[in-house]
Amino acid sequence: MPHDHHDHEDHSQLDDMTARVMALEKLMTDKGLVDPAALDAILDTYETRVGPRNGARVVARAWTDxxxxxxxxxxxxxxxxxxxxGGRQGEHLTAxxxxxGLHNLVVCTLCSCYPWSVLGLPPVWYKxxxxxxxxxxxxxxxLAEFGLTLPEDTAVRVWDSTAEMRYIVIPQRPEGTDGWTAEQxxxxVSRDSMIGTALAGVPA
Amino acid sequence: MNGPQDVGGRHGFGPVAPDIDGPVFHAPWERRALALVTAAGGLGQWTIDESRFARENRTPADYYGSTYFEIWIKGLERLLEERGLVSAGERASGQVSAPLPAGIAPLTADRVPEVLAKGTPYDRDPGDSRPVHALGTMVRTRNLQPAGHIRMPSYCRGRTGWISAVHGYHVFPDTSATGDRDTAHWLYNVTFAARDLFGEQAGEGDTVSVDLWEPYLDAV
Structure with a gap:
């Protein structure tokens, strides 16, 4: 995959990391520092329950209410x-x-702060x-690398998440959606439209 | 710290590879790393800023030469070692050689939903404290250069902007990175003209908004 040079250049590194993480997990389990079932519960939360559909519900409601x-x-x-x-990495939020004439874009230049509670885990490119x-x-x-070219007279406002305030972009409601319900x-509302690297989708 | 993590405005990293629908993990070990680091945070033995500092306080060669979750694991190993929870010897041998200090309890599976749903609020009671800066007023960021943790990017030090939000009274990362969970200061959003930060190639009307605490700011 072109986005990950490590896959190509250094398979041994991934293998080393597999061994390193497995060893650490076993040691922490043996010492009573982690409950293996808790690891599964954490992954289940962020892989099946908390994701960008939460944020999409916020945006669609903002468009209709x-x-x-x-x-x-x-x-x-x-x-x-x-x-x-609510919850972890969503304790404090700004929409x-x-x-x-105004487009918002969210980044964390110092690490990878991201509003997990509404968008789930961050994509690879964000980090x-x-x-x-x-x-x-x-x-x-x-934005051009994401295929998004804004008009020259549209100002870009970038939000650098340096504190524990998390940001969600409310994209503009697409044209041609008059009378649509929030569910429709x-x-x-894509994940990227709530980070600001895309616009909300155009109705088919 | 003027460390490798402070990359805003740095050149040489190449294009972004959007990978719109790509997975959030590249390999199975990254899933385990995320879960392990999250669960270990539930031990309550370090603050979010201590974990950030454990990741960023390393050589640039180490930081830039490591993948994202590799840095997470290195940071976790450092914290576990510093707290006397897992020694380097134990990691080398894979064998437990010392008992845990008293009072350490793992995050159990039954508590995971509650802990993740509750999160960790970072605002504190300001008591009689009132914010020095009002919405819309101009401020200049201090030229702070600490060797320790700070959450003011270097690209906005010594620059003038305006207060665009007063967020509240929030835990101060510079002290939180040393384990202090109580010290808090007023947190603002400060907006800068992009050209004041990045020169004439920045868009004329473009702005950059950064969350900054009161000890980072002076009134203009």
Whole structure:
């Protein structure tokens, strides 16, 4: 896979890491530092329960419920927690709204902070050095690599998540969706549109 | 620290490979690493900033030469060793050679849903403290260069921006990285003109918004 040079150049490293992690897991289990069933429960949470469908529900509701959009603008933490999407890496939330002339993009240049409670685990590219290094300094070039070219007169606002505040982008509602319900709109909201590297989908 | 983690605005890393629908893990060991690090965090023996510092406080060659989850594992090994929970000797032999210190209890499976759903709020009661800076006022970031942990990227030190949000009274990472769970300061969002940070090649109307604590800021 072109995104991962380690797969190509250094198979032994992956093998070394497999051995290293297995050994550490066994040692921590033997010492009573981890419960193996807890590891499975953690993975089950983030692989089957908590993911970007949570965020899509937030966005679709914001598009269809003006009172909720208002609440989200003023206190996203309370508004999103009230939907049942709280917890780890989502304790404090800010929703940033795209609008005509303004596009928002989220990054964490210092590590990989990401709103797990609404978007799940971060994609590989979000944690990569090219994205972390360049999203702040040349966001338009980065967006072009995602196939997104914004009009020159659309300002880009980049949010660098340096604290425990997590950011979710509320993309603009696609045209041609008048009268759609929140349930109909949810599939148009991709993970990347809530990070800001894509727009919400166009209805088929 | 002026460490390898502080990459905002750095050149030479090449293009982003979007991999829109790609997996979040490259290999099975990465899944285990994520679970192991998350479960170990549930021991309550270190703060999020201590774990960040354990990952970033290493040579640039080590940091940039390691994959993402490899850094997580190296950070975990360091924390376990520093806390006397798993020694280097135990890792080398694969055999338990010393008992755990008293009072250490693993995160059990039955508590996982509750712990993950609850999270760890980072805001604290400000008491009589009030934020020094008001929404819309101009601030200049301090030229801080500590060898320890800090969450102000180097690209925005000594720069002028405006207060775009007053988030609340939040745990201070610089002290949290030494195990202090209580010290907090007012946390703001500060917005900078992109050209003030990255020069004329930045878009004219573009901005960069960064969350910064009061000890990082001076009024202008």
């Amino acid at each position: 003006p009172a909720f959009a208002e609440a989200l603008t003023h206190d996203a933490t309370t508004a999103i927690h009230a939907m049942g999407f 940033v709204f795209n609008k005509p 990569s050095m090219p994205y972390r290094a360049r999203a702040v300094s040349e966001p338009r070039a980065v 709109l949810e599939p148009l």
